[in-house]
Amino acid sequence: MKGFLREGVIYALLFLIFFAFLFADTMALDDRLNIPSRVLDFNTIFLSIFLEAIPFVLLGVFVSSIIQVFVSDQTIQKYIPSNPLGAIFPAVIAGAVFPICECAIVPIVRRLMQKGMKLHVAMVILVSAPVLNPIVLLSTFYAFSSDLIVVYARMGLAFIIAMLVGLAIYAIYRNKTNPLREQFGAITHEHQANHSFTQKIKDIFYHASDEFFTMGKFLLIGAAFASFIQTFLAREVLVQFGMDPFLGPAVMMAFAYFLSLCSEADAFVGASLSQIFSTSSIVAFLVYGPMMDLKNTLLMLAYFKARFVFTLIAVVTFIVYPVILIFQALMF
């Protein structure tokens, strides 16, 4: 009886969605209900962040599913140097070659770890892929075409920082247990060999659907926070620290974190702020944002233990900030 009721509710939901699908535009609810435009702005920005992320999350989920089903643990091991420190440099190169943005990289990295990739190597890929990325290079180059120092600094510093993050994570977590949440720990997949090809394809889709829900809930929460800040926090609040050599980069890093922009688009936002922020602050914005942002943090929480996620944020933050200050001291 209870199950019957529950099914009824879900059918009703499906019907309601379908009804809204057919007739929503004839209802013109936004006018009729007199909803404040600020709330609608919030909804629009929230949906835009979420919708924007969907295709890339799906791409990441598919790549990760394909790795899961078709790439064996041995293959991964074979391509990573066994020397833990020696593996860091190739990992940055790998991160730089693959055009994977911050939404897509999380499930992929988690899968690589399940396949036996070392934590610090995986983290190097996690922070480097979204920023050292051909598409991001092009958009940055375009936005700062007359100020190439920003382009070089973004790419160069990201490269150095990714390696430092690898070293730090190696130092901290060398002897610790796996920071993946228990259910995502190491897996044994001998059974995969027995599966038929159709079963493998089916598995890919099942995995993809399951991961969409695992990541989706965190993505939704992240998008809600980020759009809340966009709609209700006037940019002026952060912007008043503009040219301060110490506060400027720090404020821009916080700004990048909370805005949670796609790494492909952040160069344009950065360029629009370049009148008021010093060059090194802009570089801080462009380097830190793709490595760490609110949306990305929540996506990571889907797979990693909270403690590890916060440690990683701290590590990245306390590496990016001094590196930016050193860069600033050397350049200006």
Added chain:
Amino acid sequence: MSKTTHLFIRGVILLGFTMLLFKLIWTGDINRFIAPRMMPYFYFALVVMAVLGTIQLFRNDKDDDHDHHESCHCAHDHDYQGSKKKFTFIYALFIIPIFTGLLFSSHALGSSQAQMMGFKHELRLATETGIYANNEESQQVAQQIEQDREESATEDENNEPNASSPSETDEDEVPEEYREHDEERYDGGDLEILTPESMYPELKEEMLATDHIVMTEDNYVGVISLLEENPDAYVGKELTIEGFTFREGDFENDQLVVGRFGITCCTADAGIFGLLLEDNRLEEIRDDTWLRVTGTIETVEYNNWQLATLEDIEIERIDQPDDPYVYEQFDYSEL
């Protein structure tokens, strides 16, 4: 909840997103969220969602159970364990955007968000928050900037965008810290960020050649950027601009901005592009009114900054365009 129920409700959610995406693409409202150049990704997402949703509905609990349950800890089964409350919350998270998306997709950002993002907020803030605070020193700095600007403007006209730094005669009067700032901003070409001139060379030629510049969706961002960069070069020409109106807190009643939002990837990265106008007749015009304004380009000083504006304007009310935003056009192939 049984796993079957989970599979069912997830199927419904996935189909809900499929419908949402389909509707947005069908009505074109998708462009209120996403720049058109991202569309291929959304066709991909639409197809994937439809496939996943359909598969999910027909996904049999037993299908997952094929013999390897003990050995495969692929995570998915753990997703189905937890309290009813938790799942109600999680599924509500997914269901709410489906509805708000279907119901409120036609909303476009307007004056409320423009005020948050600020028109020239950089410039206004710079004057308000101390970098160029209202004291004697800052007056000098402002003059210095003016001077630099004019000089660089002349340099621009001589087609020497990378010409050397401004004169150093006045430097003694300018305190060290201030000097640093305006050097970073205006010193010659190499540190100046984003010169629209180099981004829109053809548009610049066109604008210099014509007597009447008409702003369209395609040239909107370019025209505004060029006008901001060097307003003096276009003084005296006619210009027609369309956009919505908004005022910021410190505007007079007869001042407002006519502009549009420019989008790069998604609405979260929107920025406002527009012109500050001043005219008695503007007093009666409310925020969020769409106007077509034609006038003569003139420069005006606003908080010590030279901005382009329009004089002797003709104002005409228009309907909000189907697509209220403009999109930053760029062509990677030209790099």
